[in-house]
Amino acid sequence: MNYQGAGFFPDEVITRILSRLPIKCLFRARAVCKVWRKLLSEDYFVRLYNEASVRDSMVVVEVSESLESVPTFICVDSSRGVSEFSLGFLNDRVKVRASCNGLLCCSSIPDKGVHYVCNPVTREFRLLPRRERPMNRFHPDGEATLVGLACDLCAQTFSVVLAGYHRTFGHRTDGTFICFVYDSESNKWRRIVSFQDDHFTHMNKNQVVFVNGALHWLTGSFSCILVLDLHYDIWRKMSLPEQLSCGSGNRLYLLELDGCLSIIQISEGWLNIWVLKDYEMENWQMVDRVSLRCIRGLVPGIFPISQTSEYLFLASHKQVLVYQRKSRVWKEMYSVKNGSTLPLWFSAHAFRSVILSCK
Template sequence: MSSSHLGNGFFPEEVVLQILARLPIKYLFRFKSVCKLWCRLPSDKYFIQLYNELSIKNPMVLVEVIKSLCVKSSFICVDSSRGVSEFSLDFLNDRVKIRASCNGLLCCASIPNKGVYYVCNPMTREFKLLPRTRERPATRFHPDDEATLVGLACNLSTPKFSVVLAGFHRPFGRRPLNSFICLVYDSETNKWRRSISSRSDGFTHMNRNQVVFASGSLHWLTESSYILVFDLDDEVWRKIRLPNEVVCESGNRVHLLELDGCVSMIQISEAWMNIWVLKDYEREEWYMADRVSLRCIRGLVPSVFPISQTGEFVILATQKQVLVYHRYSRVWKEIYSVTSNFTYPLWFSAHAFRSTIFSCHQGVE
């Protein structure tokens, strides 16, 4: 094993790589001029795999801090281990809002230009402007001229990503009112594909905000007692029922998350937070992975919203705070708090995130 000079001593190269793989991405690019080894790291396949494997164990939360409708929003990244840092999407040269997040990539919709979407990596500041869909302006998504559902799928083991836009459309020509249009963008072909079906599913704003990519499919929680699933390989829709214990109990709030590559659901009642995991995807079998008392945050329970989780902790947002619950020690901690006179709840625009080295240009012709 070769050695590399670091500071005043000599360390094995593997030790240096392990240290650097735990740094924020911006420092990796800043330190490229140190030596030849460090210069090639952001493009080295082994280091990229190492960095991304470590990143998966350290999920973060991106929050769009909306101060007012007239003032441009700012963005922060809340990391349970590194604290809070600001980041910007100014490199897009557009006013955007985040619609989906997956493994370090974001899908952003242009605010002034309806139907314009970007996929970007905010840590490396790379972005891809997606081609316009043929669905506009002939028909418009209902009710706010944009897709009801926006999903982003990015598997770190393959150099490609997909974007799904789906929703009900206003009548056009002979198309019935309940036509459900699904558009799938494939980064390998740089093209959209379209399918039409009839559905009667209902979604709230927060249901749309929490789309989960797992097992090769995108998942959305509906207002009914099931999850709507879109299989990206076969491009077909299916449904997965929630646990009977959740469906039968009243007064619960249910949120969809990902946990170690599996679909997970967090059920919040007045006194408890139950964490469910879909252990058998085909048989639709769930098991309760954890049951957490909410006594310590009793006053915050009505507004608490889970955003991200691992086997070790859960990150949640409230009206003005971001909290982390450590599952082993059973300890709650506040990791971010808004000090200004804030009117929008933080969970209104919070997204699970991972800092990864993944190019949104890979696979694009």
């Protein structure tokens, strides 16, 4: 084969083949020769591998049989099925609070206020420095109302956002909305004060999307999207599509789709996928309409977790489903075999397998 005539050299062909291997196979391939071992640390290869991984979204789910039991973490992949993975390398009992581009933000269960950012595929992690003060005096455990993780694969940096309402003693109003932002480059927290009048349900907190250098949350009233611009440390609001309204039997969820902000609308047996095509002009377009007739009995308790242009992951109380958008086929990927204390959607996060150091 004439690689040169096709625009490739043999080394380039091998590099592109390696960039498409599963992460475990790739790490085993390091033992083949010194050239391959060195390749995994080169910026060009890391960029190639992460670009391919971004198009292959997965779901990470924490499964616990009881509140006292050690949680089990599973990864659900549309092509490779279900696999277990451990966060034991953190040497702590943790729960996952946020996920972004292959990194997980975890909080310690026994030691409140302690947070980690880790890459479970490389088993690297960073223990974040403690914040200035608890997020809310009325919450002695120090848990934030909103937790966000922003991972920039190009810059190989990440930020962690912990936000919540701070109320002084003797006041029943929500008070001031205080946000702490951790920057991986400076290894420091910075404090942002704002006045927000929007509230959040659990799934609004869980489904935070990082695109265009900002973190996005749906408000509890589904009236708008709350945006934190990490470049300028500014909170602002973004409008939803005019055609959307949240009423009886109409639910909205915020996801990411191929680097764009996306809204999943579930209404009257249909699932509509909206994408923000023009971020600056806030131009929304509906790109797919899916019938939920095949899973009619699960519709009241399903939650979209992750999606690509080819498939959509959803979690119910005891199942993880995948919908193939081209073939329009539904498939059950995982089902709880025993009694779980919490529904799967309660601890399900979008996930990707990337090469990125947390140290």
